[in-house]
Amino acid sequence: xxxxxxxxxxxxxxxxxxxxxxxxxxxxxxxxxxxxxxxxxxxxxxxxxxxxxxxxxxxxxxxxxxxxxxxxxxxxxxxxxxxxxxxxxxxxxxxxxxxxxxxxxxxxxxxxxxxxxxxxxxxxxxxxxxxxxxxxxxxxxxxxxxxxxxxxxxxxxxxxxxxxxxxxxxxxxxxxxxxxxxxxxxxxxxxxxxxxxxxxxxxxxxxxxxxxxxxxxxx
Numbered sequence: 001x002x003x004x005x006x007x008x009x010x011x012x013x014x015x016x017x018x019x020x021x022x023x024x025x026x027x028x029x030x031x032x033x034x035x036x037x038x039x040x041x042x043x044x045x046x047x048x049x050x051x052x053x054x055x056x057x058x059x060x061x062x063x064x065x066x067x068x069x070x071x072x073x074x075x076x077x078x079x080x081x082x083x084x085x086x087x088x089x090x091x092x093x094x095x096x097x098x099x100x101x102x103x104x105x106x107x108x109x110x111x112x113x114x115x116x117x118x119x120x121x122x123x124x125x126x127x128x129x130x131x132x133x134x135x136x137x138x139x140x141x142x143x144x145x146x147x148x149x150x151x152x153x154x155x156x157x158x159x160x161x162x163x164x165x166x167x168x169x170x171x172x173x174x175x176x177x178x179x180x181x182x183x184x185x186x187x188x189x190x191x192x193x194x195x196x197x198x199x200x201x202x203x204x205x206x207x208x209x210x211x212x213x214x215x216x217x218x219x
Contacts, residue, residue, distance in 0.1 A: 075105065
């Protein structure tokens with residue numbers, strides 16, 4: 001197994017290869033290296049599942065037909081662990097139902113061997129870009145929720161009223177406050193939420209509400 005130095009791996013994208021054919025793994029490693037990409041290689045799905053995935057931006061090149069646990073099962077196992085890894089499936093024995101299952105399951109691409117080098121590099125580039133977008137989205141959401149948590153209880157109440165489309169005087173009536181006080185709370189929450197306009201504040205509220213789950217607080 002080829003494993004790059006940890007310090008380098010944490011700073012650069014990593015392509016995880018799961019392929020039981022040693023010659024194919026070697027060929028993929030050489031191709032990726034020629035494109036300036038780091039790789040980690042495993043001969044089976046079980047070998048990968050026994051390890052922690054790199055924290056760096058990453059994607060997975062996975063043969064569908066693997067011993068014991070196939071590529072589809074590996075993808076499902078990673079998802080059950082909460083690991084979001086864009087997948088490029090490769091196979092020497094593909095058919096239409098298999099390709100449909102792969103793409104419906106969220107694979108970035110499905111390539112039949114022998115594939116052109118550029119086809120694989122294009123698929124890997126797309127997969128790494130997808131992982132980058134996901135990470136940026138996660139970072140953005142964490143930042144928005146941190147801003148939300150910084151609001152006082154009263155500011156949260158005013159924000160909820162704003163999100164519901166209530167006017168300042170209506171929010172004031174709802175909360176038993178003066179309209180001037182509501183305007184002050186609204187100005188404070190705009191600053192804390194880093195919203196430069198009312199429209200941007202509404203977009204932030206919608207983003208938070210859309211992403212709200214067990215680990216996130218609603219407005």
